[in-house]
Amino acid sequence: MTFVRTVLGDIDPAELGVTNAHEHLICKAGEHLASTPEGLLDLELSDVDKSVEELSLFKQSGGQAMLEVSCPEYGRDAAKLAEISRRAGVHVVAATGHIMEGYWRGVLDVGAISDGELHHEMVRDITEGYPEAPGVRAGVIKVGTGREVVHPDEERMLRLASRVQRETGAPITTHTTAGNLPLEQVRIFLDAGASPAHVVIGHQDRRLVWEDHLKVVEAGFRIGYDCISKERYEPDLQRVQFIKRLCQEGYADRIVLGSDIARRSYFTSYGGGPGFTYLLWRFVPWLRQEGVVDDDIHRMLVGNPAQTFAFAPVTAVV
Ligand SMILES: [Zn+2]
Numbered sequence: 001m002t003f004v005r006t007v008l009g010d011i012d013p014a015e016l017g018v019t020n021a022h023e024h025l026i027c028k029a030g031e032h033l034a035s036t037p038e039g040l041l042d043l044e045l046s047d048v049d050k051s052v053e054e055l056s057l058f059k060q061s062g063g064q065a066m067l068e069v070s071c072p073e074y075g076r077d078a079a080k081l082a083e084i085s086r087r088a089g090v091h092v093v094a095a096t097g098h099i100m101e102g103y104w105r106g107v108l109d110v111g112a113i114s115d116g117e118l119h120h121e122m123v124r125d126i127t128e129g130y131p132e133a134p135g136v137r138a139g140v141i142k143v144g145t146g147r148e149v150v151h152p153d154e155e156r157m158l159r160l161a162s163r164v165q166r167e168t169g170a171p172i173t174t175h176t177t178a179g180n181l182p183l184e185q186v187r188i189f190l191d192a193g194a195s196p197a198h199v200v201i202g203h204q205d206r207r208l209v210w211e212d213h214l215k216v217v218e219a220g221f222r223i224g225y226d227c228i229s230k231e232r233y234e235p236d237l238q239r240v241q242f243i244k245r246l247c248q249e250g251y252a253d254r255i256v257l258g259s260d261i262a263r264r265s266y267f268t269s270y271g272g273g274p275g276f277t278y279l280l281w282r283f284v285p286w287l288r289q290e291g292v293v294d295d296d297i298h299r300m301l302v303g304n305p306a307q308t309f310a311f312a313p314v315t316a317v318v
């Protein structure tokens with residue numbers, strides 16, 4: 001029996017429903033990631049009530065599930081995620097793993113942690129639960145890479161994540177910096193024996209390079225168009241065109257959607273915008289208007305997340 005592992009327990013993948021595949025509900029960035037105190041505060045989502053409010057708005061817009069991909073170096077708080085999920089009535093899947101060198105630098109020295117310890121940490125979070133949040137287990141492994149090169153510790157994490165996937169069946173979702181190096185991630189995952197159908201190569205809509213997107217999906221990986229509404233990176237109109245084209249080429253079953261709007265200034269509940277309703281109330285109608293058919297929209301929002309984030313059959317012994 002396959003399942004999706006949420007912060008409130010395992011569910012049938014068919015129960016997951018309309019899913020936002022990449023967000024943050026509680027997070028805190030390292031000080032080096034902002035140049036001003038105001039900028040740093042903008043990157044901190046710490047108010048449980050406001051996250052419940054924002055997630056409730058997502059539910060009101062038709063949302064049923066969310067991947068919350070914060071790692072320890074980005075302020076993950078699994079106990080709060082469980083509370084937010086319960087109060088908002090939305091499935092939340094939480095992460096284990098580490099994002100990338102640029103995020104953990106100065107916060108957590110991943111380079112000083114042995115392979116054995118990193119492996120143990122991920123398996124423990126997935127199978128036993130987070131030590132800091134008894135009874136709550138991770139349902140996805142988060143790893144990632146930098147802007148220009150894959151740091152040796154990032155490659156180590158991608159390889160360890162692949163091993164943990166083979167041992168536990170857990171899905172993987174990635175951070176790419178500005179959408180760069182997707183083919184490097186693909187290469188490492190394939191070499192390390194990951195299962196492409198259970199790996200999302202993330203943030204690809206921050207770098208709309210058609211040939212690379214085609215290579216990602218042709219290799220069997222899921223592609224994350226998960227920066228929707230962040231028009232300072234790429235205009236949503238181009239996201240719409242790329243998704244439409246991928247659907248026309250027969251790859252609708254490879255795409256997952258999200259908006260990754262982890263800032264107070266993006267959260268309606270903090271007085272910002274566009275908030276969690278943008279994806280379903282604004283972007284999806286736009287796809288429809290441009291001719292993306294309902295079957296494909298349903299795949300991207302419901303079918304693909306259910307398949308991707310379902311635990312795969314285990315092929316190795318822990
Ligand atoms: Zn993110």
